[in-house]
Amino acid sequence: MLSSSEAPPVLSTAQLEEIAALFKMLAEPMRLRILQAVCKGPRSVNEIVHLTDSTQANVSKHLALLYTGGILQRERDGQKVFYSVKAPLALKMCELVRANWLD
Amino acid sequence: MLSSSEAPPVLSTAQLEEIAALFKMLAEPMRLRILQAVCKGPRSVNEIVHLTDSTQANVSKHLALLYTGGILQRERDGQKVFYSVKAPLALKMCELVRANWLD
DNA sequence: TGAATATATAACTATCCAGCAATACTTCAA
DNA sequence: TTGAAGTATTGCTGGATAGTTATATATTCA
Numbered sequence: 001m002l003s004s005s006e007a008p009p010v011l012s013t014a015q016l017e018e019i020a021a022l023f024k025m026l027a028e029p030m031r032l033r034i035l036q037a038v039c040k041g042p043r044s045v046n047e048i049v050h051l052t053d054s055t056q057a058n059v060s061k062h063l064a065l066l067y068t069g070g071i072l073q074r075e076r077d078g079q080k081v082f083y084s085v086k087a088p089l090a091l092k093m094c095e096l097v098r099a100n101w102l103d
Numbered sequence: 104m105l106s107s108s109e110a111p112p113v114l115s116t117a118q119l120e121e122i123a124a125l126f127k128m129l130a131e132p133m134r135l136r137i138l139q140a141v142c143k144g145p146r147s148v149n150e151i152v153h154l155t156d157s158t159q160a161n162v163s164k165h166l167a168l169l170y171t172g173g174i175l176q177r178e179r180d181g182q183k184v185f186y187s188v189k190a191p192l193a194l195k196m197c198e199l200v201r202a203n204w205l206d
Numbered sequence: 207t208g209a210a211t212a213t214a215t216a217a218c219t220a221t222c223c224a225g226c227a228a229t230a231c232t233t234c235a236a
Numbered sequence: 237t238t239g240a241a242g243t244a245t246t247g248c249t250g251g252a253t254a255g256t257t258a259t260a261t262a263t264t265c266a
């Protein structure tokens with residue numbers, strides 16, 4: 001383990017961590033299902049629960065994570081809360097992988 | 104939790120898991136550092152250890168993971184083993200995130 | 207052969223997190 | 237105000253894994 005000064009990295013440590021954090025948010029099948037559920041427009045939590053065939057608590061936790069992470073946005077209408085895509089980049093990445101990685 | 108037959112998913116469960124697995128490989132700062140270290144051409148394990156400012160054992164483990172995952176390729180030359188990028192998609196994704204996600 | 211260099215693997219620990227069950231919070235309607 | 241529907245949160249547990257240390261394997265050369 002030597003000093004890191006031999007070749008200055010193109011990206012800083014903080015930037016690498018930010019990038020890794022984004023990948024991490026997309027690194028769960030259930031969260032990809034949620035993305036699929038909301039990619040056509042706003043969906044309520046209950047709709048997402050049904051579309052993903054998961055439980056309310058689990059979906060709510062993943063939604064909070066994606067919202068906090070800046071990938072989704074939310075809007076309350078009465079008792080319901082509607083989530084939609086805030087960062088199209090997430091969808092773009094999924095599509096890129098689908099087209100170039102899957103058999 | 105209802106049946107999942109309400110809206111047939113665009114991507115199958117297996118496909119979502121494959122996509123998530125790729126994101127997972129990119130979801131570690133140290134592996135992104137390694138990608139940076141080899142993105143300009145083949146590098147030996149020792150070179151990568153120095154470039155990433157990590158330990159030999161740790162780098163070797165991450166390299167094995169990226170190699171098994173199909174992102175890197177390897178070639179032995181004498182005592183040294185050189186790793187290089189096999190899936191340019193990985194670099195493309197990093198660049199996409201850098202350009203669209205970082206401040 | 208034997209030693210040195212280069213890389214890989216094994217065993218271990220600490221940490222993180224997905225999913226679950228239970229409960230709390232919020233909003234609306236009667 | 238009370239009950240019900242919708243959503244969020246908390247505490248828990250099992251499984252996965254990053255990093256470390258130590259050791260094993262592979263290759264070259266004297």
